[in-house]
Amino acid sequence: xxxLGVNRNMYELYIKRKLDVILSLTALILLIPxxxxxxxxxxxxxxxxxxxxxxRVGKDEKVxxxxxxxxxxxxxxxxxxxxxxxxxxxxxxxxxxxxxLDELPELINILKGDMSIVGPRPLFPHYLPYYTKEERLRHxxxxxLTGLAQINGRNTxxxxxxxxxxxxxxKNITFLNDLKIIYKTFVVTIxxxxxxxxxxxxxxxxxxxxxxxxxx
Numbered sequence: 001x002x003x004l005g006v007n008r009n010m011y012e013l014y015i016k017r018k019l020d021v022i023l024s025l026t027a028l029i030l031l032i033p034x035x036x037x038x039x040x041x042x043x044x045x046x047x048x049x050x051x052x053x054x055x056r057v058g059k060d061e062k063v064x065x066x067x068x069x070x071x072x073x074x075x076x077x078x079x080x081x082x083x084x085x086x087x088x089x090x091x092x093x094x095x096x097x098x099x100x101l102d103e104l105p106e107l108i109n110i111l112k113g114d115m116s117i118v119g120p121r122p123l124f125p126h127y128l129p130y131y132t133k134e135e136r137l138r139h140x141x142x143x144x145l146t147g148l149a150q151i152n153g154r155n156t157x158x159x160x161x162x163x164x165x166x167x168x169x170x171k172n173i174t175f176l177n178d179l180k181i182i183y184k185t186f187v188v189t190i191x192x193x194x195x196x197x198x199x200x201x202x203x204x205x206x207x208x209x210x211x212x213x214x215x216x
Contacts, residue, residue: 008173011173011174012141012173016116019178020116021110023117024110024117027107028107038069038096038104039069042069042070045092046070046071046073047070051068054066055124057125057127057143058114058115058122059140059143060139064109064114066106066114068102068103068106069103070102071090071097071102073088073090075088103145107145113142114143115142117144117146117182118145118147118181119142119145119147119169120147120166121143127205130211135163135166135167137167137170138163138167138170141170146181147169147181148166151187151188
């Protein structure tokens with residue numbers, strides 16, 4: 001169990017979760033037609049398995065199953081091994097990612113209580129040994145569909161920068177800040193700002209980066 005102290009306020013304790021439920025449920029109902037259309041397109045253009053499931057780390061470092069729309073196919077080499085991500089990421093998958101439509105199923109995670117609308121993005125379980133003590137503060141709250149890092153550079157940021165935004169958010173959770181982040185998320189998403197994928201991604205995985213640093 002993660003035991004790092006952060007002062008909680010009334011909004012976070014009593015209001016934030018209620019807003020998560022109301023907003024995610026409303027969005028799921030309104031977006032049913034879009035979900036159906038995207039599911040059909042993914043089935044036609046990418047293949048079977050419309051929903052992609054992956055283990056991520058949530059509040060108090062508990063692992064949960066994250067839901068996304070599939071953006072990569074399951075093509076394998078002659079030995080039966082999956083091809084590299086950039087070779088399996090289709091043009092349609094790139095469009096889903098650039099518009100963040102692939103993340104819509106995470107509304108289910110929010111409704112279930114795995115996530116919040118605003119918070120640090122949930123990362124992989126195998127990254128856990130590589131956080132500093134202060135960086136582990138990001139796991140003191142539920143991960144989010146969007147957050148400070150997503151509106152301030154998204155995946156163009158280095159790990160240290162991302163984590164600093166996460167820590168800043170955890171230490172200052174307010175209704176007004178959440179509203180600002182949600183509004184700026186719409187602006188960033190509509191304008192497709194700071195979105196990299198496939199070969200464009202140059203930042204290494206956290207475990208690879210910090211393993212190399214420790215080795216040096």
